[in-house]
Amino acid sequence: MPSPAPARSIEELYCDHHGWLQGWLRRKLGNSFDAADLAHDAFLRLMQASRSFDDTLAARAYLRTTASNLCVDLWRRRQIEQAWLDELAARPEVAAPSTEHQAIVVQALLEIDAMLRSLPVKAANAFVMAVACGMTDREAAEELGVSTRMVRKYVAQAMLHCLRLEARGTAAELPAHAPADARPA
Amino acid sequence: MSSSDLSCAPQSPQPSPQALEQAAEWFALLRSGEARDEDRAQWQRWLDSAQENDTAWRYVEQISRRFEPVRSSPGRAAAARGFGIANTRMARRRQALLGLGALAGGSGLLAWAAWRHTSLPGMVMAWTADYRTATGEVRNVALSDGTQVWLSTASAFDRDYRGGLRRLRLVAGEILIQTAADPDRPFVVDTPQGGLRALGTRFAVRLDGDVTVVAVFQGAVEARPADAGAMRIIQAGEQTRFTGSALAATQAADRAREAWTRGILIVENVPLADVARELQRYRGGHLGVAPEVAGLRVAGSYPATDPDRALAMLESVLPIRVRHTLPWWVGIEPRQGAVPGG
Numbered sequence: 001m002p003s004p005a006p007a008r009s010i011e012e013l014y015c016d017h018h019g020w021l022q023g024w025l026r027r028k029l030g031n032s033f034d035a036a037d038l039a040h041d042a043f044l045r046l047m048q049a050s051r052s053f054d055d056t057l058a059a060r061a062y063l064r065t066t067a068s069n070l071c072v073d074l075w076r077r078r079q080i081e082q083a084w085l086d087e088l089a090a091r092p093e094v095a096a097p098s099t100e101h102q103a104i105v106v107q108a109l110l111e112i113d114a115m116l117r118s119l120p121v122k123a124a125n126a127f128v129m130a131v132a133c134g135m136t137d138r139e140a141a142e143e144l145g146v147s148t149r150m151v152r153k154y155v156a157q158a159m160l161h162c163l164r165l166e167a168r169g170t171a172a173e174l175p176a177h178a179p180a181d182a183r184p185a
Numbered sequence: 186m187s188s189s190d191l192s193c194a195p196q197s198p199q200p201s202p203q204a205l206e207q208a209a210e211w212f213a214l215l216r217s218g219e220a221r222d223e224d225r226a227q228w229q230r231w232l233d234s235a236q237e238n239d240t241a242w243r244y245v246e247q248i249s250r251r252f253e254p255v256r257s258s259p260g261r262a263a264a265a266r267g268f269g270i271a272n273t274r275m276a277r278r279r280q281a282l283l284g285l286g287a288l289a290g291g292s293g294l295l296a297w298a299a300w301r302h303t304s305l306p307g308m309v310m311a312w313t314a315d316y317r318t319a320t321g322e323v324r325n326v327a328l329s330d331g332t333q334v335w336l337s338t339a340s341a342f343d344r345d346y347r348g349g350l351r352r353l354r355l356v357a358g359e360i361l362i363q364t365a366a367d368p369d370r371p372f373v374v375d376t377p378q379g380g381l382r383a384l385g386t387r388f389a390v391r392l393d394g395d396v397t398v399v400a401v402f403q404g405a406v407e408a409r410p411a412d413a414g415a416m417r418i419i420q421a422g423e424q425t426r427f428t429g430s431a432l433a434a435t436q437a438a439d440r441a442r443e444a445w446t447r448g449i450l451i452v453e454n455v456p457l458a459d460v461a462r463e464l465q466r467y468r469g470g471h472l473g474v475a476p477e478v479a480g481l482r483v484a485g486s487y488p489a490t491d492p493d494r495a496l497a498m499l500e501s502v503l504p505i506r507v508r509h510t511l512p513w514w515v516g517i518e519p520r521q522g523a524v525p526g527g
Contacts, residue, residue, distance in 0.1 A: 082271075083268065084267035087264070090350060090352075097259075097260055104254050105254055112255075128272075129266070132265040133256075138218060152214070155212070156210050159212045163208060163241065166244040
């Protein structure tokens with residue numbers, strides 16, 4: 001982990017820009033709770049990146065970009081979480097998960113999403129279906145409406161994509177809201 | 186199968202591209218349900234034949250481990266399916282954002298201004314919805330089971346017809362639904378505030394800020410706010426509104442909730458401010474009303490899909506003046522010399 005920026009300059013940046021960033025986020029997101037959370041996370045990232053800026057414009061441009069990315073992450077998180085809950089609601093035979101269990105599963109799905117983000121949608125969906133559910137190629141093919149040959153191809157394609165990320169070390173990047181020690185042991 | 190340490194920084198050098206490709210192929214084969222004993226023996230030989238193969242397989246295991254919390258969850262099928270739906274939707278959003286200008290719909294300046302007055306998340310969800318209308322557009326679609334849905338201006342909904350259920354999610358605006366009969370598949374509509382179940386019907390659902398409004402014209406609808414234990418059946422000729430936690434008293438259905446499907450705004454003794462707000466949904470941009478005239482009562486039928494003509498009609502029957510400061514910035518103010526009546 002890179003050494004944090006000298007405490008004083010972070011304080012200055014915070015004083016100068018936190019209020020502005022929170023206002024910008026509130027307008028973008030339409031609510032102040034999310035805005036406060038993401039403003040906080042943006043400054044955390046700033047600390048970890050240990051950046052310094054020439055002027056206000058540069059600092060705000062950086063913060064705005066960081067905050068935008070966090071907004072996208074938040075939106076993705078909500079999409080994934082809501083889609084899962086909707087599916088569960090349609091399956092009354094599955095007991096509603098505890099909040100804790102929900103958080104764990106959503107976190108895992110977010111990490112998987114981070115890995116698969118730049119993969120074509122069909123391959124990513126097939127990979128998740130096959131691997132998360134432990135389905136055979138035949139079962140997955142039926143579920144997805146494709147041939148078993150395609151399932152095998154998608155799984156290999158997706159795994160290769162993930163392997164390349166892993167080899168580059170970028171797969172270790174966690175999504176925005178994860179506390180640093182949330183990785184499964 | 187080696188399951189040694191989990192360090193992400195192996196002491197051995199990086200595997201070659203071929204080793205990674207082979208590892209991916211082996212993974213796909215071994216988990217396919219079609220691997221035979223000979224295949225597993227081959228795989229073991231491959232694993233032992235080079236250090237880089239072993240390293241590559243370690244990566245495979247690391248990646249596979251990320252699925253563990255999902256795999257061991259009783260809700261794993263739901264999670265996998267949900268992920269697929271969300272992923273597809275998010276990919277569509279990326280494409281939508283790339284074509285931002287084209288998607289805003291309508292004439293450039295007006296559409297851009299309309300976009301700026303809406304909060305981003307709701308708009309984006311509307312862009313990626315399965316069905317949507319632009320500002321000022323009223324449209325009718327037929328779904329695969331014969332159900333008809335009319336969409337009001339700037340409205341959007343998603344359709345999910347899998348399993349034994351026909352489900353729509355209203356994302357923005359207002360829709361009118363005429364359900365096709367299907368005894369085996371219930372018909373439900375979800376909104377941010379809760380859900381509705383159709384009991385053989387024709388009904389309108391509208392998002393009004395944080396409130397869902399439902400008006401029934403034929404048959405009946407069961408309305409259920411998300412958090413409240415309460416549920417109520419709304420009959421033909423009735424309507425109600427609800428938030429996530431509360432269900433308001435049932436009232437008579439407002440004809441306006443059906444008239445819009447014919448492009449008509451029916452107004453029965455309603456303050457001018459409310460009429461202006463409704464017209465703005467069709468016109469986009471800003472449509473402000475001066476406080477002195479905001480309370481003037483309006484009655485009549487107005488062409489919703491021609492909002493400027495509607496404004497002209499209002500101008501001819503009320504002591505008001507419609508000022509078009511800019512095409513997308515319009516203000517309604519008292520007409521000079523006229524004294525606004527009660």
